[in-house]
Ligand code: HEC
């Protein structure tokens with residue numbers, strides 16, 4: 001009987017241990033190390049309260065961190081900038097709705113073109129309009145901002161008033177984004193212009209890097225999308 005109790009006790013301890021491991025594992029993940037670098041590097045001249053109160057877009061965080069580096073170039077390295085910016089964007093970023101209000105709605109209200117924002121009915125129409133705005137105001141709207149807004153805006157649950165049509169092009173785009181973002185950022189993919197004569201060669205080379213990821217049919221769709 002006593003033996004049985006000991007066994008039960010060991011069993012419970014093992015279960016608790018397992019839960020503890022699962023619970024603590026995020027702390028040992030890369031995000032933790034990014035957080036640690038942030039604390040170590042950014043706590044030197046001021047407390048971190050001023051950071052915790054802020055919410056910024058990816059680009060704005062990058063500018064802040066860059067500016068802080070210029071105050072202490074030997075203390076903060078280029079690699080630190082990347083990691084700290086990522087940590088800040090993930091934990092103290094602006095959410096998609098705020099971003100849309102901040103970037104798009106404010107300006108459209110100011111120029112009296114609020115209605116224009118709600119007139120487009122297709123997903124690809126939205127992507128195109130946002131891309132066009134980004135080209136027009138590159139100093140205001142970054143690639144990451146455009147992608148985040150586009151994703152937010154074209155998600156039906158965020159935007160119940162719009163009956164978005166999913167076009168053939170949207171489907172092709174989905175394959176392109178799902179597959180190619182396994183190794184590249186969306187910013188790279190949307191800004192890198194592939195010349196028509198290089199497309200076939202580059203796509204085949206990309207597939208050869210991870211043949212099990214992209215099948216023939218998918219490669220054909222990506223090719224069509226990029227045409
Ligand atoms: C060499 C000292 C120093 C280091 C290191 C430093 N800061 Fe600062 N920071 C300052 C000073 C001085 C100010 C106030 C003047 C200013 O804003 O330029 C400031 C202001 C700020 C502000 C408020 C202004 C804004 O742009 O929002 C934030 C946020 C901030 N720091 C974040 C950081 C982060 C994140 C890091 C780590 C990458 C960092 N700081 C590292 C000196 C430093």
Ligand code: HEC
Nearest residue numbers: 103104107108111113116117120129130132133137140149
């Ligand atoms: C600096 C102000 C400004 C910002 C920021 C801005 N817009 Fe615009 N937008 C305009 C103006 C002015 C027009 C009308 C002239 C034109 O079409 O270029 C317009 C036109 C549009 C149109 C209708 C024309 C079309 O291309 O179909 C849409 C849709 C649109 N904007 C969406 C957006 C979205 C989404 C954002 C946020 C990513 C945004 N805009 C950010 C000023 C702005």
Ligand code: HEC
Nearest residue numbers: 179180182183184192194202203205206207209210213222
């Ligand atoms: C398994 C990882 C991986 C996948 C998946 C991948 N790429 Fe790449 N890509 C790379 C690497 C690594 C390089 C740099 C070396 C090179 O050019 O071969 C690269 C380079 C590129 C370049 C620059 C090449 C040049 O010659 O200028 C483009 C454009 C590109 N990729 C587009 C894509 C597209 C589009 C997809 C989706 C079909 C894709 N990649 C999928 C890993 C990948």
